[in-house]
Amino acid sequence: MNDPKTSPLAPAPDPAASDPAAPDPAAPEPAAPPFAQTSVVYLPRQWFAVCSSRELGKGAKAITLQGVRMALFRGEDGTPGALLDRCSHRNVPLSAGRVVDGEVECGYHGWRFNTSGTCTRVPGLCRSHGADSRRAPSFACREQDGFIWVWSTPNEPPSTEPFRLPMLDAPGYTTVRRSVDFPGTMQATVENALDVPHTAFLHRGLFRGAGEPNRISVRVTRTATSVEAEYTGEPRPEGLVGRMLSPSGGVVSHWDRFVLPCVAQVEYRLGEENHFLVTSLMTPVDAHLTRAFAVISFRLRIPGWLVTPFLAPIAMQIFKQDAKVLARQSEASHFWGGERYVSTEIDILGAQIQRLLRRAADGRLAPDDKPWTKQVQLDA
Ligand code: FES
Ligand SMILES: [Fe+2]
Secondary structure (H helix, E strand, O other), X not given: OOOXXXXXXXXXXXXXXXXXXXXXOOOOOOOOOOOOEOOOOOOOOOEEEEEEHHHOOOOOEEEEEOOEEEEEEEOOOOOEEEEEOOOOOOXXXXXXXXXXXXXXXXXXXXXXXXXXXXXXXXXXXXXXXXXXXXXXXXXXXXXXXXXXXXXXXXXXXXXXXXXOOOXXXXXXXXXXXXXXXXXXXXXXXXXXXXXXXXXXXXXXXXXXXXXXXXXXXXXXXXXXXXXXXXXXXXXXXOOHHHHHHOXXXXXXXXXXXXXXXOEEEEEEEEOOOEEEEEEEEEEEEEOOEEEEEEEEEEEOOOOXXXXXXXXXXXXXXXXXXXXXXXXXXXXXXXXXXXXXXXXXXXXXXXXXXXXXXXXXXXOOOOOOOOOEEEEEEEEO
């Protein structure tokens, strides 16, 4: 395999290019992330949405979060629990067992575990069943806004609460939910969701149009746990989605946001009444697969029931185009032994997303990180 560090095929640095997250070009390169040159991070002590409430029925469900297999099930009162998907006896997956009275029962010898991981029953054993050595590691869970959320570190009470989805019950809003698998790292998938320049190219005609580009101003603001790009002076996008937003045109206000650990949000406002918000909850299933739970909430002049049958298929087509290009990006990155990116100032959020994810992975989030703002211009 080609070593991207030494290969003559590696791209030469572009002297005209500047990385928006590198204020000092002379500063040493940041430490390589884990797993060589690939943007894989493992985020401890964070909430992730792992499935919709509807997907967790009466039985146990196998899920994977950051490469860790878990068995999800509901306790007797319906509250979800998540255990490491490995029976402490002989390691058979608990998710393959059945749920009895709110406890998961292993399909091999019938050991039972409650949602906190305590072993409550060992068939045939005459003495106490609840020994600590038989515990299954357990992950804190919440059920909120139609999703099951899991705390990514086992055996500890969470120090925060999951992200609250906005606008779900707001009057006049319609909400459409879809989930899509993206064959890419969490970082690549979040960057894709919030990347403006590719929309006029990869999604030509669907979102941004095929016409002449417009000069747009962008203000980037970051905090200790989030980054936001605010676009001003943007005429209503010419593609199909843009026309639905406002058939009569106009100037839109547009924000792209990433909020640690997993929220990628795109918001459009046009006038007083048109509001379009896509909140994607990104779940790193494993190092190279990210599941996005997209929640699209909108209030338009046209009634929601009329828009949804058109909007949902277009949104899915856009997601499919993104999934396809991310699969190619991942495959190429794997082939070349890692990532080697060159950025310009219009790659607005990529470097900021990377910085936040790495900090969260290393536990280096500084709560007093000063808000920071910069101006960029792009043609889109
Ligand atoms: S392997 Fe689970 S009860 Fe024996
Ligand atoms: Fe896209």
